[in-house]
Amino acid sequence: MEKSKMKKMKWFENWFDSKYYQILYKNRNQEEAKLLIDNLINKFKPNKYSCFLDLCCGNGRHATYLNKQGFKVDGVDLSDKSLNIARKNKNQNLNFYCEDMREYVKNNKYDFILNLFTSFGYFETKQDNLRVIKNSCKSLKINGYFIIDFFNSEIIKKNIIEKEIKIINDIIFKINKSYDKEFIYKQIEINDKGSKYTFTEKVRLLNKSSFIDLSKGLNLRLEETFGDYYLNPFNELNSDRLIIVFKKINNYE
Template sequence: MPKKWFQNWFNSPYYHILYQQRNVAEAEFFIDNLCAYLKPDDNSHLLDIACGRGRHSVYLNKQGFDVTGIDLSIANIQYAKQFENERLHFYVHDMRYLAYINYFDIAFNLFTSFGYFETESDHIRALKTFRRALKPNGILVLDFFNCYKIKHLLKYSEVKELDGISFNIHKKIDGDRITKSIEFDDKGEHYLFTEEVKAFAIADFKRFFAQSGFEIVHNFGSYKLEEFDLETSDRLIFICRKTNA
């Protein structure tokens, strides 16, 4: 079976070159704000879903929490394992097929690590596995982009020069998804990768959460945890609680 775009791209070293500007300080600021809001106790077990190379997991662990990071990318998890300790572990997992049951107090799915699958049923399947992994009344934090603002302010073409490589990036709205093509040459080889993310709106998430056994506790619109505003917020951040249903 051919690999999905995210299996190829997230395992590529070029992914990390292109996105190296992602701000570690911003990620830690976001985590600090979430912890201040959620107030997890010292014995909390936290799950970082689609953890990448583990930047959020490592920082949460430094705050004293027991953290498990999972990601589909073998390369990402191999990199993250250098940070492991007795309260920090990383595993290769597909978020749709987690085996944990009633184990975690809080699950995090951050920095638009959702919306990659082709069907709604796969997204709902993923949310149901998140729910199953959480303890009763456990909390899910899901951080997505505000698709309303993205659609209105989309920068369709740009070139980024990083580490001697010219990344030619083209974006388009293709039905219910936002597609990005990334084309470049390096060391005599030509590369073309694609990113595809579903343009889920708040109404879509409300439906998904209802079908997967979550209730929405709050929406935020930024990493400062400002209130969500459809026209001005960059992010769409959900705080959800596992229901008993």
């Protein structure tokens, strides 16, 4: 019965709430997170009353750092385990909510919505990705910014490391990466002292044109496209990241 339930879960529902996800990614670069946030603040100059949403906030590293800079921040994520870590830093101006990014809407609440560190493209259908964009647009105030930090699909495909083994806390992680026309896959085989598990990350291969297409008709205007956390211009041939910045120009029905 329990195995049957697990099979019905989407990969991100299962994997992100696994203890092995936290172990594998425990050393994510906090300095890198600070670098991006600092440069975004310097570029877009939010005022002290600006309200932020960290959409798919995970452990809350971006949200917490933003809050320490004096801003009001909400964090939303589907993973209870990640949110339990994030909530250790909760205060009156930093709150976290367990929500599906496809469903979360707070009409005209936010000056900035951030979707960082490749937290987009997890869904099977274009319609689900579109729901995220549409609800984010609804949640933005007029002249608010929706900033998406995604990988550069061309560079990911070009530099893919197909096989890799990591040993963390005596747990063996065998990582196999591949891609097709639509998705990039990361199969993670885990051996924890003889107990074996397999998870697969699956993220849609989106490019700049894909995001522009998703934004059509939603009163979002493409403002900037950056290629790294220093906010250098995006170049499809050599940029590590694709950082898309949309601005909400008016409301829509």
